[in-house]
Amino acid sequence: MKAILMTAIGSPDVLQVQTLPTPILEQDTQLLVRLKAAGVNPIDTKLRQRGTFYPDRMPAVLGCDGAGIVEAVGSAVQQFRVGDAVYFCNGGLGGHPGNYAEYAIVDQQFVAHKPKSISFAEAAAAPLVLITAWEALYDRGRLEAGQQVLIQAGAGGVGHVAIQLAKLAGATVCTTVSSPEKAEFVTQLGADQPILYKQVDPVDAVLHWTKGEGVDLAFDTVGGAVLSQSFAATSVYGDVVTLLAPNTNTDWKTARDRNLRVSFELMLTPMLKGLVKAQQEQAKILRQCARLIDQGQLTIHVGQTFSLDQAAAAHQCLESGSMMGKLVLLID
Template sequence: MKAILMTAVGDPDVLQIADIPDPTIQSPTEILVRLKAAGINPIDTKIRVRGTFQPERMPAILGCDGAGVVEAIGSEVSKFKVGDQVYFCNGGLGLHQGNYAELTTIDEKFAAHKPKSLSFEEAAAVPLVLLTAWEALYDRANLQSASISPNVLIHAGAGGVGHVAIQLAKLRGANVCTTIGSEAKARFARGLGADLTIAYKDNDFVEAAINWTKGEGVDIVFDTVGGKVIEQSFPAVKICGDLVTILEPPADISWKVARTRNLRFSFELMLTPMLLGKTALQVQQAKVLSESAALFDTGKLKIHVSEVFQLADIAKAHQLLETGSAIGKIVISI
């Protein structure tokens, strides 16, 4: 099969297309999937620059998100049959083959039936960002439907995670404000249901959030940016509110405001089940993907794919992602 090999740590040109042996089913509960598309995520570029989680196993195939067609099944597979269309987040960290390839294997427990209404490219864009936003809002911040709509601030609402988070928050009845970097991104976020867009380059997002909530602060801040934005967000959260981040806080962060306001601070890393081998959590993530398929098929959720590249153009896809200018997701068509 053809696959993209990460041959070393470095710039996008370390990603090289090559012919390698086809993977084969190794356990009775595995399925062999002919991949039709793979999602591109910031974790891919970070691994390319910093190295995989098992650097001794090189070259590596990146790509956590995949969508394709079941081509063969193990003897004990009961969830899928040959010809089924599936999507999943699995591999790509250097521990298991990723999805920048024509074929892959995956345990049936970790895959879900693809939403019927989505193309393979759209489906491949979904898993990592959906699971990240779902776990951050619903599990970490415990966002629930309530008689009084909670107020949520989502940073970078036009990004991959952010644009899904806006929709998930609205599904639970929340009022949503979001930071954006351009008028085009503001229009996009409003089209997804954002009640207020904050042009962070020209406005103080804390002041805007405080004014929006009549001086109280938002119930939840979901940070997808990291760096100084984490600390800057503390005063935007109401007393005893929640802040969830998908990034590691800077070493010099001051927690004084967060402590004074009794904030609950949570981390969200949807890759934890894969990294630590927590099978039960991976199964739960597959259940979320199954549940979400119905949301896509009934029009309650949308995924936005801004660019589709061919497998051989993976370097260009990484270069675009690293500019930070893309709206929604970037995908590789296989």
């Protein structure tokens, strides 16, 4: 099969097209999936730049997100049949091979049926961001109807899904964006108050929107100074959830003075720690989101697609910033 190998740590040029043996089923609960598309996520570019979680297993096939058609099933598989369309987040961290390839092996426990109403490209764009936004808002942030939420970078991959999930929970949403085009995009997704952070101070804008109180929940998808900004924009006793590790300049004093509950969201933890039950819960999230998508209540925006051979170009595009939605590799 054709696959993209990360041959070394470095620039996008280390992503090389190679021919590898087509994987075979090794356990009776596994599926062989003929991939139709693979999502491209910031974690992919970080692993390429810094090294994978399993440096002794180089070269590596990146790509956590996949969507495709089941081509073979193990003898104990009960939930899927050959020909089923599926989507999942599995592999791609340097250990189990990822989805920048024509085929992937994945256990049935970690797979969900693809939403019927969307393309394979949209399905491949969805798993990591769906699980991340769902866990951040509903599990870490304990979002409730009637609350006010700040979503940082609402036009991005995680952000554009988080807006929709927050609205589905009955929250009102403000979100930071960099341009009028993105402001229109997030408004179409349901955001109540886009904040053009290059034109106004985001904290001032949030406090004005909340009549000086701050939001009940701030979701930081950016990191760095944006985490401290999120503390300042959150109400006393509020929640802040971040996807990134805090830097040395983080304003913990404001977080403490406001008695904030600060949570971290890393949806890769179950995969990294081998937490099977947690991975099963993430597959359940994908099943729930598939229903929402097919009911027209949740959409996935694909900003741009590339062929599998163009994986390096996709990484360059993602690293350039200013994306709306997700990038996807299409696999013939």
